[in-house]
Amino acid sequence: MKLKSVSLLPVLALCFVGHTRAQTLDTTSFVVMGEGLAAGMANFGLSSVVQNKDFAALLAAQMGTGMEQPLIQPPGIGDVVGYPGQEVQVQKYPQGAVRQIYLPTDSTKAPIATPPLLITNVSVPGLTLQDALTMKPVAPIVQRSNMKQTVLNMILGYPQLLLANVPLLTQFEYAKAMFPTVTLVELGFYEALNAAVAGNPALMPDPTVFGTSYGTVIAGLRALQSQVIVTTIPNPLDTGYFNSVQAAASIVQATPSVLSLAYNMGPQDYVTRNGLQLISNQLMTLQIPIQEIIPQRGGLGTLPADAVLTATTAAAITSSVNALNAQIVAAAKANGAVVYDLNAFMHKIKVAGTTAGTSAVTGDYLGGFYSLDGIYPGATGHALITNDILAFLNQTYHQSFPLLNLTSVAATDPALQYLKPALGGQLFTPRSLGIGN
Numbered sequence: 383m384k385l386k387s388v389s390l391l392p393v394l395a396l397c398f399v400g401h402t403r404a405q406t407l408d409t410t411s412f413v414v415m416g417e418g419l420a421a422g423m424a425n426f427g428l429s430s431v432v433q434n435k436d437f438a439a440l441l442a443a444q445m446g447t448g449m450e451q452p453l454i455q456p457p458g459i460g461d462v463v464g465y466p467g468q469e470v471q472v473q474k475y476p477q478g479a480v481r482q483i484y485l486p487t488d489s490t491k492a493p494i495a496t497p498p499l500l501i502t503n504v505s506v507p508g509l510t511l512q513d514a515l516t517m518k519p520v521a522p523i524v525q526r527s528n529m530k531q532t533v534l535n536m537i538l539g540y541p542q543l544l545l546a547n548v549p550l551l552t553q554f555e556y557a558k559a560m561f562p563t564v565t566l567v568e569l570g571f572y573e574a575l576n577a578a579v580a581g582n583p584a585l586m587p588d589p590t591v592f593g594t595s596y597g598t599v600i601a602g603l604r605a606l607q608s609q610v611i612v613t614t615i616p617n618p619l620d621t622g623y624f625n626s627v628q629a630a631a632s633i634v635q636a637t638p639s640v641l642s643l644a645y646n647m648g649p650q651d652y653v654t655r656n657g658l659q660l661i662s663n664q665l666m667t668l669q670i671p672i673q674e675i676i677p678q679r680g681g682l683g684t685l686p687a688d689a690v691l692t693a694t695t696a697a698a699i700t701s702s703v704n705a706l707n708a709q710i711v712a713a714a715k716a717n718g719a720v721v722y723d724l725n726a727f728m729h730k731i732k733v734a735g736t737t738a739g740t741s742a743v744t745g746d747y748l749g750g751f752y753s754l755d756g757i758y759p760g761a762t763g764h765a766l767i768t769n770d771i772l773a774f775l776n777q778t779y780h781q782s783f784p785l786l787n788l789t790s791v792a793a794t795d796p797a798l799q800y801l802k803p804a805l806g807g808q809l810f811t812p813r814s815l816g817i818g819n
Contacts, residue, residue, distance in 0.1 A: 739789030760797030
């Protein structure tokens with residue numbers, strides 16, 4: 383049975399959606415605040431490969447407004463939570479200036495020869511809500527021992543750190559300095575991801591403190607007369623990084639009983655993306671008798687703590703995410719913002735999947751929605767999010783923004799071409815592995 387990651391949010395949202403429907407949506411200046419999801423992080427880094435296709439850029443294009451992206455040359459920069467941190471290297475072959483020339487969302491316009499002086503997608507991978515309020519660019523641009531500061535410098539401090547007498551701003555200050563007529567805020571996801579991949583719910587922020595800080599962001603933007611759209615925090619368990627025992631068994635081409643018997647997994651446990659790789663390697667490279675493979679988890683092999691998220695910890699993470707989302711809804715209601723329930727949308731993808739053109743898309747690892755890191759979406763995933771937000775905006779503000787053609791997006795998305803386990807192929811079973819009765 384799936385843990386439900388949404389509960390009272392739709393009911394709470396209805397408490398103030400009637401008020402917001404009377405408002406108009408002026409898209410003259412569109413600003414996005416967020417972390418890796420809104421920045422376009424994918425495939426273990428931030429680069430223009432997906433930045434150009436992330437939901438922020440796609441929304442701007444469909445709404446007919448500009449979006450100045452801080453594009454990063456491939457192979458990108460930044461760490462992805464759940465994986466070992468990278469050495470800070472800027473430039474990294476084949477990068478040149480690192481910040482890439484700007485490719486406008488309007489295909490009829492010529493590329494700008496240099497990166498933009500100012501940006502309107504101020505999202506920074508790895509940023510927490512508190513970071514958005516307090517963290518500023520710091521010289522030098524490249525901080526050899528601090529990847530997050532380096533990424534923030536490249537996004538919010540470039541070229542400001544190269545100029546004299548130019549103010550250095552937090553993400554929140556930068557967003558306000560753009561005088562947005564509409565602002566989308568996607569913050570809090572990094573905190574949830576960090577707690578989930580560490581298997582430690584205690585790393586989640588205190589809900590009351592979080593709600594106060596979130597209210598500060600909304601109130602500051604609303605004071606500029608900006609329409610503010612906030613997103614709820616997706617439950618990390620709905621990403622491709624976490625997979626149910628049933629889904630994990632399918633990916634490693636085993637029956638679920640293999641995972642329960644060989645690794646002592648319960649039916650409500652989750653296997654992480656790293657766990658999938660370890661299990662697959664163990665199953666595919668059995669070169670010695672089963673009895674000689676260390677049986678510390680009750681059978682086939684050894685798995686580190688970050689390979690499995692127990693049902694108890696998963697339930698605690700879900701409860702914490704719901705508590706933070708309740709604070710977001712309350713802060714939005716108190717300050718005249720609207721709430722787009724991204725959490726509910728991502729949960730729906732995880733539970734039921736969807737289609738993009740003729741392609742089936744699921745939220746499990748290699749299911750087409752997420753990139754190879756399992757944390758952040760690929761092009762099709764971003765397009766699906768975009769269409770859902772557009773439908774929300776059309777309904778909330780009585781607009782008629784056109785939806786994306788998902789067929790054309792899916793046709794060129796590598797995330798839908800990943801090699802998946804062959805259906806009907808040979809499965810590992812307890813009998814074939816010589817375990818169980």
